[in-house]
Amino acid sequence: MKLYGFFRSSAAFRVRIALNLKGLAPEQEFIHLRKNAQSSPDYLQLNPQGLVPALIDNGAILTQSLAIIEYLDETHPQPPLLPRDALGRARVRSIAQAITCDIHPIDNLRVLQFLSKPMGHDAKDIETWFNHWIKIGFEGIEQTLASDGKAGKFCHGDAPGLADICLVPQVFNAKRYPSFDLKPYPVIMRIFDACMAVPAFDAAVPEKQPDAE
Amino acid sequence: MKLYGFFRSSAAFRVRIALNLKGLAPEQEFIHLRKNAQSSPDYLQLNPQGLVPALIDNGAILTQSLAIIEYLDETHPQPPLLPRDALGRARVRSIAQAITCDIHPIDNLRVLQFLSKPMGHDAKDIETWFNHWIKIGFEGIEQTLASDGKAGKFCHGDAPGLADICLVPQVFNAKRYPSFDLKPYPVIMRIFDACMAVPAFDAAVPEKQPDAE
Numbered sequence A, B: 001m002k003l004y005g006f007f008r009s010s011a012a013f014r015v016r017i018a019l020n021l022k023g024l025a026p027e028q029e030f031i032h033l034r035k036n037a038q039s040s041p042d043y044l045q046l047n048p049q050g051l052v053p054a055l056i057d058n059g060a061i062l063t064q065s066l067a068i069i070e071y072l073d074e075t076h077p078q079p080p081l082l083p084r085d086a087l088g089r090a091r092v093r094s095i096a097q098a099i100t101c102d103i104h105p106i107d108n109l110r111v112l113q114f115l116s117k118p119m120g121h122d123a124k125d126i127e128t129w130f131n132h133w134i135k136i137g138f139e140g141i142e143q144t145l146a147s148d149g150k151a152g153k154f155c156h157g158d159a160p161g162l163a164d165i166c167l168v169p170q171v172f173n174a175k176r177y178p179s180f181d182l183k184p185y186p187v188i189m190r191i192f193d194a195c196m197a198v199p200a201f202d203a204a205v206p207e208k209q210p211d212a213e
Helices: A010-022 A041-046 A065-075 A086-100 A109-116 A123-147 A162-174 A186-196 B010-022 B041-046 B065-075 B086-100 B109-116 B123-147 B162-174 B186-196
Strands: A002-005 A027-030 A054-057 A060-063 B002-005 B027-030 B054-057 B060-063
Touching: A002 A010, A010 A065, A010 A162, A054 A065, A060 A065, A060 B086, A065 A086, A065 A162, A065 B086, A086 A123, A086 A162, A086 B060, A086 B065, A109 A123, A123 A162, A123 A186, A162 A186, B002 B010, B010 B065, B010 B162, B054 B065, B060 B065, B065 B086, B065 B162, B086 B123, B086 B162, B109 B123, B123 B162, B123 B186, B162 B186
Parallel strands: A002 A027, B002 B027
Antiparallel strands: A002 A054, A054 A060, B002 B054, B054 B060
């Protein structure tokens, strides 16, 4: 098993947490997104989407973080990252996708770069943009976690799973600018703190990766 | 079962296709996104994320289109929307997520509205933005479909599934501006045409919905 990632990539961060929770430690190769290594011919041959992460398992190439994590959960079932019941799985996937579809891609590096050039925005505009989409997304997630009675120590009950795996990297992103106020999200932050006390999450943080700058 | 949707929403379009493939015809309620009905207190009570679609099944509220479709596939297994093998499921989910994470949210109505105000962009800028993200995404998907030997009549073999369900609404979006050239994507368009010949896809198109304008 081999993981292609980048220390600052939220999507790679998710997969690192899942691998750690499963007790898997693949070989790693680092694709430097700020140097545009994801657009090299060699990497595009591997992943035509030009994104990290990618995972190679038994010669097969897997892409997209949620697809990779569900694959890991199916092929290495312990500990489970999704609940056993269909409604619980739908709830966890929905929280995960509220982050991975409706917050993170809009704030991704390539989008911010496009806002700068050719769209002509300065750093202040980009900060406003970045924080806006996290705020809208976190408001909905906080409300869900606070009100539907399903959160426990973690997003769904008392064991960490797919929703937590997506939440933690997004909180790291939310801390990027001090202008983003995390106080309106006490449940998100309580769960974030619980996750960070779990070694599998802590070992996956960007600054602890071999390619960290 | 009750579906909250909007004829122009790509995410609701996906769920309509899945429901049609499963032979399910829930009651429908229409949330007019251009009139901001998704932000009404009543709808936010139902879905704090303020997005469509939402599905109510036996009193439970489900949100996020992919989570809803996987739930439908688990609770109504025939016909299956995902392959039986873990690698096949990972491939189909990856193609689906290449659209639902990395194209569609960046081009979503609320993002385009934010580009207009407060970001100050005109219609021409927004068209450039809109087409740019589809082009980047389609290039990767076309390459995958054309080269990995897994596509058949549809994205994965010869039966329609989750990847096709996500691809078709995105092709509808790609046709929004005549300036977007679909010729570089012959495999995507061949599969799109095969899907549109399936009644479950055809009946789900925006202009055939009761709330179409």
